[in-house]
Amino acid sequence: MKIEKQYSALLELEKEINERLKKNDFVSIKELILWLAKSSDFQKLKKKENSLIMLDAFCGIWLEEMKQLPDWGILDNIFSSVSSLNDIEERYQNIKFLALRVENNVPEEFCIDLLDKVIEQKISGIAIGRIVISETLNGVENILKIARLLKEKMQLITAILMLEYTHKGHPENDDILLEMAGCWMEGQQWEKTLECLLLIKKPDPSVKELIQELEKMINHETI
Amino acid sequence: MKQYDEKKVCFIICTNNEQQLQECLLYLQLLEVPDGFTTEVLTIYDAKSMTAGYNEGMMASDAKYKVYLHQDTFIIEKQFIKKILKIFKSDSKIGMIGSIGAEKISKDGVMWHEDRCGNFYCLEQLIKGGFDNIHLLKKGKVEVQVIDGFLMVTQYDIPWREDIFKGWDFYDVSQCMEFRRAGYKIVVPAQRPLWVIHACGVPSFWKYNQNREIALKEYPEIGKQNKGRLRILFFRSKMITLCGLAYSLEALGHKVTIPDYEVMLNSCIEEEVEKAEEFIEEGHFDLVVTYDFAPGVAQACYNTNLKYYSWVYDYPLLELYMKQATYPTNYITVFDKKQYERMSKEDIKHLYYQPLASEGEWFRAAHISKRDEKTYQADVAFVGRLYDKRGYEELFDENSKELKAEADKIVSSCNCCWTGKETVFDKASDELIEHMASQNDAGVWELYHLDKRYYCESMKLVRKCNEIERVTILNALAKKHKVVLYTDDTQKSMLKNIKIKPWVDYYNIMPKVFYLSKINLNITSRSIESGVPQRVWDILSVGGFCLTNYQPELEDFFEVGKDLEVYHSLEELLEKVDYYLKHEDERLRIAINGYKKVREKHDSKVRLNSILKEIFSDENP
Numbered sequence: 001m002k003i004e005k006q007y008s009a010l011l012e013l014e015k016e017i018n019e020r021l022k023k024n025d026f027v028s029i030k031e032l033i034l035w036l037a038k039s040s041d042f043q044k045l046k047k048k049e050n051s052l053i054m055l056d057a058f059c060g061i062w063l064e065e066m067k068q069l070p071d072w073g074i075l076d077n078i079f080s081s082v083s084s085l086n087d088i089e090e091r092y093q094n095i096k097f098l099a100l101r102v103e104n105n106v107p108e109e110f111c112i113d114l115l116d117k118v119i120e121q122k123i124s125g126i127a128i129g130r131i132v133i134s135e136t137l138n139g140v141e142n143i144l145k146i147a148r149l150l151k152e153k154m155q156l157i158t159a160i161l162m163l164e165y166t167h168k169g170h171p172e173n174d175d176i177l178l179e180m181a182g183c184w185m186e187g188q189q190w191e192k193t194l195e196c197l198l199l200i201k202k203p204d205p206s207v208k209e210l211i212q213e214l215e216k217m218i219n220h221e222t223i
Numbered sequence: 224m225k226q227y228d229e230k231k232v233c234f235i236i237c238t239n240n241e242q243q244l245q246e247c248l249l250y251l252q253l254l255e256v257p258d259g260f261t262t263e264v265l266t267i268y269d270a271k272s273m274t275a276g277y278n279e280g281m282m283a284s285d286a287k288y289k290v291y292l293h294q295d296t297f298i299i300e301k302q303f304i305k306k307i308l309k310i311f312k313s314d315s316k317i318g319m320i321g322s323i324g325a326e327k328i329s330k331d332g333v334m335w336h337e338d339r340c341g342n343f344y345c346l347e348q349l350i351k352g353g354f355d356n357i358h359l360l361k362k363g364k365v366e367v368q369v370i371d372g373f374l375m376v377t378q379y380d381i382p383w384r385e386d387i388f389k390g391w392d393f394y395d396v397s398q399c400m401e402f403r404r405a406g407y408k409i410v411v412p413a414q415r416p417l418w419v420i421h422a423c424g425v426p427s428f429w430k431y432n433q434n435r436e437i438a439l440k441e442y443p444e445i446g447k448q449n450k451g452r453l454r455i456l457f458f459r460s461k462m463i464t465l466c467g468l469a470y471s472l473e474a475l476g477h478k479v480t481i482p483d484y485e486v487m488l489n490s491c492i493e494e495e496v497e498k499a500e501e502f503i504e505e506g507h508f509d510l511v512v513t514y515d516f517a518p519g520v521a522q523a524c525y526n527t528n529l530k531y532y533s534w535v536y537d538y539p540l541l542e543l544y545m546k547q548a549t550y551p552t553n554y555i556t557v558f559d560k561k562q563y564e565r566m567s568k569e570d571i572k573h574l575y576y577q578p579l580a581s582e583g584e585w586f587r588a589a590h591i592s593k594r595d596e597k598t599y600q601a602d603v604a605f606v607g608r609l610y611d612k613r614g615y616e617e618l619f620d621e622n623s624k625e626l627k628a629e630a631d632k633i634v635s636s637c638n639c640c641w642t643g644k645e646t647v648f649d650k651a652s653d654e655l656i657e658h659m660a661s662q663n664d665a666g667v668w669e670l671y672h673l674d675k676r677y678y679c680e681s682m683k684l685v686r687k688c689n690e691i692e693r694v695t696i697l698n699a700l701a702k703k704h705k706v707v708l709y710t711d712d713t714q715k716s717m718l719k720n721i722k723i724k725p726w727v728d729y730y731n732i733m734p735k736v737f738y739l740s741k742i743n744l745n746i747t748s749r750s751i752e753s754g755v756p757q758r759v760w761d762i763l764s765v766g767g768f769c770l771t772n773y774q775p776e777l778e779d780f781f782e783v784g785k786d787l788e789v790y791h792s793l794e795e796l797l798e799k800v801d802y803y804l805k806h807e808d809e810r811l812r813i814a815i816n817g818y819k820k821v822r823e824k825h826d827s828k829v830r831l832n833s834i835l836k837e838i839f840s841d842e843n844p
Contacts, residue, residue: 001497002504007429050424090242097246100420104299110249137345 125161235280318407321370467582559754581764
């Protein structure tokens with residue numbers, strides 16, 4: 001498609017998308033995603049324009065969230081309180097900029113500032129995980145740092161979802177499991193903590209000791 | 224006369240996105256300011272254009288040092304100010320510093336159309352993934368002609384050209400040209416650790432070309448440099464793995480772009496035409512090149528009035544009989560004089576005869592290991608298809624036995640003889656031709672405007688003849704010698720005592736096969752009536768000994784008995800194989816001569832130079 005045509009197609013697309021985003025219930029978002037899948041203009045342009053790239057990412061996140069969040073009793077999703085492409089951009093950039101701040105050793109108070117915004121917007125761990133990994137050079141390290149900050153704020157479910165998402169893409173990384181175990185432990189979920197620790201391929205002595213203690217504790221509770 | 228504060232650095236940002244701006248400002252806040260220096264930040268809202276905004280900021284500040292940056296550019300190097308001051312103080316002629324730049328701007332004005340240097344976020348990762356358009360500068364600094372506008376640092380004020388650049392593109396190229404016209408240098412330093420993150424995502428090009436044209440008009444020196452350096456778009460295809468032409472064109476000094484996209488060679492679909500047009504529009508190319516002929520590419524070139532060069536190395540090539548082959552934007556070379564004669568009757572405006580050539584530097588038998596010697600050594604080797612299972616037998620049934628008998632007689636008539644007179648063409652009766660033609664889908668005749676006779680003869684009879692001859696030759700040789708056949712899926716039952724190995728990788732393994740086999744056979748397809756096929760050039764170009772059937776055009780390029788050897792019949796072939804296996808010195812001498820001849824006179828660069836002169840001659844404006 002020539003550039004001039006692309007541009008006019010883009011303007012039409014954005015107009016239509018903004019119209020559809022005025023409703024963000026489950027059915028409307030599902031219809032939006034189906035419409036995007038069938039739209040040849042969207043398929044051609046989705047990698048050429050930032051607003052569409054972010055929308056595409058949000059759609060992927062939403063699908064993932066619909067599989068997992070209900071099990072956690074979480075009703076909000078990435079499209080909650082989103083009513084335009086500008087809203088998507090704002091949320092997307094909050095996560096991206098948070099990751100960049102963390103990655104570039106910006107003083108912690110500034111990282112926490114932005115993290116607070118992300119929490120306030122009820123953005124799930126799945127969304128954070130996906131955007132941080134795709135947008136930054138040291139994705140996993142950034143995830144671990146953000147997980148620690150979330151833990152300090154007792155945003156444990158967000159942290160765990162984020163770590164679980166990251167772990168799927170990096171199953172060999174024991175640090176992710178360790179951090180996840182830390183979150184479960186903070187929430188006093190001993191069995192879940194133990195589950196994580198047992199997955200660690202090369203547990204050091206302190207982890208082994210913790211595993212033993214947890215096993216004792218769980219057995220004692222069972223008895 | 225304006226008084227400048229030599230101990231002040233001003234950051235100037237045009238903005239329309241508060242979120243990005245705040246992020247940018249955060250990083251500025253964290254920069255270390257050298258003792259005695261002050262900083263200021265000017266943000267310009269609602270600028271009419273980048274140039275207008277930057278002029279407003281420039282005029283409003285008395286800082287000697289000005290940093291023009293995008294709102295989505297985050298300066299993460301805390302010592303940034305110290306580093307830029309050091310560079311400016313090292314040479315007063317340095318007027319501007321950037322993060323990414325091009326030593327030579329492309330003649331179409333687009334910065335990334337020539338190689339660049341510098342550093343940016345994730346560059347090292349991208350380089351590992353094969354990205355090679357930006358050279359990571361590890362130390363020192365490089366003088367460049369132009370820098371990318373996301374970060375432009377100056378120590379002198381020169382007005383931005385808001386009189387002509389009224390948008391958001393080419394302000395950077397323009398300002399670089401203004402600085403250079405004023406006699407200043409522009410540099411890109413090594414930035415390790417990284418200085419900036421340009422978190423822009425994908426750039427937009429909606430009004431880019433309009434501004435590009437303005438830039439080329441205002442700065443004609445851009446278009447004048449690299450004038451002889453063509454911008455060439457080379458399309459690969461799924462069917463052809465060769466890439467030597469692209470590298471040869473680069474070696475000739477042209478800028479070749481090979482997009483990550485493969486074209487179809489046997490159809491013209493709308494989607495492909497659109498895609499090709501997109502690439503063409505973005506790249507401002509002088510020429511598009513493919514191996515063989517891609518109708519979709521031809522259509523795109525015709526639609527955009529861009530010259531398209533097709534280097535044909537297959538024969539017959541049915542696509543040359545499609546409507547797209549007749550477009551005046553095409554330049555087509557064929558390598559067989561007889562084919563050229565046939566095609567001259569078609570409505571192809573720019574058709575040329577040009578022999579094939581060696582694939583150049585990238586096709587060579589480098590790094591032969593001991594393991595390679597064990598794997599690929601052979602007395603006699605043939606790399607090629609046997610043309611079996613091509614549907615010949617399926618053309619005939621119980622009711623067409625007589626026609627089959629006629630066809631069998633024709634395909635056997637060449638009888639492994641090559642004197643230049645044997646042919647499969649123009650022997651079949653009209654009845655036989657009609658019968659064979661009727662077995663084809665009617666769509667074939669709509670798609671290809673070619674003679675049914677020629678189609679049936681070259682696609683059916685020739686192929687069967689090839690099969691018979693190749694099987695006969697290989698079986699005859701295998702009675703006395705160790706023969707290795709590298710081929711694709713083939714009926715092994717036809718072959719006796721022949722070691723069959725799978726098809727080999729063209730660039731990495733085939734050269735080794737040719738180099739390590741004592742005798743490399745060429746058995747030309749009967750569809751190539753007089754020309755020299757690619758295999759001969761390939762064998763010679765790696766120093767292999769080539770024993771080929773006679774082709775009339777061979778002696779235009781080689782001395783038989785000196786550069787290669789030739790057989791006219793099966794008997795002669797058997798004699799020569801016997802002889803050359805016993806006379807190693809002579810065989811090696813011939814191989815060396817052939818190698819030298821091809822390298823010196825028949826490299827693809829030689830051919831390409833010649834055809835490019837033709838394509839871009841005054842007769843073909």
